[in-house]
Amino acid sequence: MDSFWHHKSPGDFEVLQGVLDVDVLVVGAGYTGCWLAYWLRDSGLRVALIDSQQPGFGASGRNGGLLLQGPAQLLSEAGRLLGRQNALEIFQWTRRTFDWVQRLTERYDFDYHVTGSLYVGGDKTERAEISETVALMNDAGVPARLLEKPDQPPSIQRMGYDLAAWFPDDGMIHPLKLMGALLAEAQAGxxxxxxxSPASSLEERAQGVRVSGPGFAVNAERVVIATNAYTGEWLAPLNHLIRPVRGQVLATEPLPRIDHAYPVYADHGFNYWHQRPDGRLIVGGFRHLALEEEVGTELVLNSRIQARLDRLTADLAGRHAAVTDRWAGIMAMTLDQRPLWGHWRGPIWTAIGYNGHGGTVAPAAARMIRDNIIDGTPVFAPYDAARIGETGE
Ligand SMILES: Cc1cc2nc3c(=O)[nH]c(=O)nc-3n(C[C@H](O)[C@H](O)[C@H](O)COP(=O)(O)OP(=O)(O)OC[C@H]3O[C@@H](n4cnc5c(N)ncnc54)[C@H](O)[C@@H]3O)c2cc1C
Incomplete structure (x- = not known):
């Protein structure tokens, strides 16, 4: 099952056959693997990036296309999880993505638009979270602001949300086109x-690792695990650390403009939508209606959730809208809601478990891993994969 984004190919790639010797092997070509390949292109190291299917097959090619600053949690919540200073530090890291992406637009077009985004909430708890987040962002120098009901677009007022926050620096991209640009740069480098080329086993050796799959083996000084929700399927010691959960999304035919041309995040971030410049609505969410069902790596549509997405789409469009694409994608949750990125042990690094928000987080992870591999620069301590422990316990 493909997503709307998959109508664009990220490039032409071969299947790996035989034995390959490299300095760094990156396993998994989603946002993380593609950004890492991009960052490592000028390192002088021999680098290979492999994917079991095709770059962008995973969550990175099935998401909503929203580019939102900050980690998966609202900044207020991240402050409680990580401590205020740490939350602000990771927030600033994710903000750097917009500069990195902007630089790439000089040579590539991946439908990147800085539009701002709206976070809308209804209940009392969310009201407090939203207000605190705006205050924290203002402290961090971002002109975020609260939008009371009368200032919200009519379609959102009709949905009955009490309070909204306007985040001016967010935007949207075409994920497959972005990955295509990163890979073109990486390949040129x-x-x-x-x-x-699915990795099925990893054997640690006196010097480095040997990663094998059907018809191929890679001897690498170091390996970076970037297989996200699928990690447990081939690396048993990490299986219990990552919970794969499914999200549902749809795309419509091009429609007349609705009353807001920017991404919206609603209901504690479970629901999200935006209208692309070509008029298509991308609408995703309602996982919270089936939290126990929507688990695992199987790519299946949930008809109950898709029906809710249809209703939301009709509300937004103000009429019936033909749906051209429906898809599911798998994201990776961790037990402590913190990603696991950095040096795990010996020759192994991981960059997994973003808890449902990766557009700006994956580039930060990849950048830190690159710096850690090249010159030992420490990664962001609260997410450090070293906490996995030697045995994965
Ligand atoms: C439905 C949905 C909507 C989302 N919406 C947004 C959004 O709008 N904005 C946002 O910022 N984030 C969003 N996210 C989250 C974001 O997409 C992810 O956090 C991000 O894409 C993770 O990137 P990744 O590279 O770590 O993993 P993935 O993109 O999942 O990549 C992992 C790759 O590993 C490959 N692989 C798996 N097993 C093997 C193996 N054994 N050997 C080799 N390769 C293997 C897979 O084929 C895959 O390509 C969404 C996620 C989902 C599922």
């Missing part, structure tokens, strides 16, 4: 990218 000598990085080898392979599709259809």
């Amino acid at each position: 000598g990085i080898h990218v392979y599709r259809g």
Whole structure:
């Protein structure tokens, strides 16, 4: 099952066959693997990036296309989880993505638009969270602001949300086109990218690792695990640390403009939508209606959730809208709601478990891993994969 984004190919890649020797092997070509390949392109290291299917097959090619600053949680919540200073530090890291992406637009078009975004909430708890987040962002120098009901677009007022926050620096992208740009740059810099090459075993050796799959083996000084929700399927010691959960999304035919041309995040971030410049609505969410059902790595549509997405779409469009694409995607949750990125042990690094928000988080993870591999710069301590422990316990 493909997503709307999959109508664009991220490039042409070969299947890996035989034995390959590299300095760094990156397993998994989603946002994380593609950004890492991009960052490593000028390192002088021999680097290979492999994907079991095709770059963008995972969550990165199935998401909502929203580019939102900050970690998965609202900044207020992140402050409680990580401590205020740490929350602000990771927030600033994710903000750097917009500069990195902007630089790429000089050579590539991936439908990148800085539009701002609206976070809307209804209940009392959310009201407090939203207000605190805006205050924290203002402290961090971002001109976020609260929008009371009368200042919200009519379609959102009709949905009955009490309070909204306006985040002016957020935006949207076409995920597959972005990954295509990253990979084009990486390949031009000598990085080898392979599709259809599923890693099935990892053997630690006196010097480095040997990662094998059907018809291939890679001897690498270091390996970076970027297989996100699928990690437990091939690396048993990490299985219990990552919970794969499913999200549902749809895309419509091009429609007349609705009354807001920016991404909206609602209901504690479970629901989200935006209208692309071509008029298509991308609408996702309602996972909270089936939290126990929507678990696992199987790519299946949930008809109950898709029906709710249809209703939301009709509310937004003000009429019936033909749906051209429906899809599911798998995200990776961690037990402590914190990603696991950095040096795990010996020759192994991980960058997994973003808890449902990766557009600006994955580039930060990849950048820190690159710096850690090249010159030992410490990664962001609260997310450090070293906390996995030697045995994965
Ligand atoms: C429905 C949905 C909507 C979302 N919406 C947004 C959004 O709007 N904005 C946002 O910022 N984030 C969003 N997210 C989250 C975001 O998409 C993810 O956090 C991000 O894409 C994770 O990137 P990744 O590279 O870590 O993982 P993935 O993109 O999942 O990549 C992992 C890759 O590993 C490959 N792989 C798996 N097993 C193997 C193996 N054994 N060997 C080799 N390769 C393997 C897979 O094929 C895949 O390509 C959403 C996620 C979902 C599921």
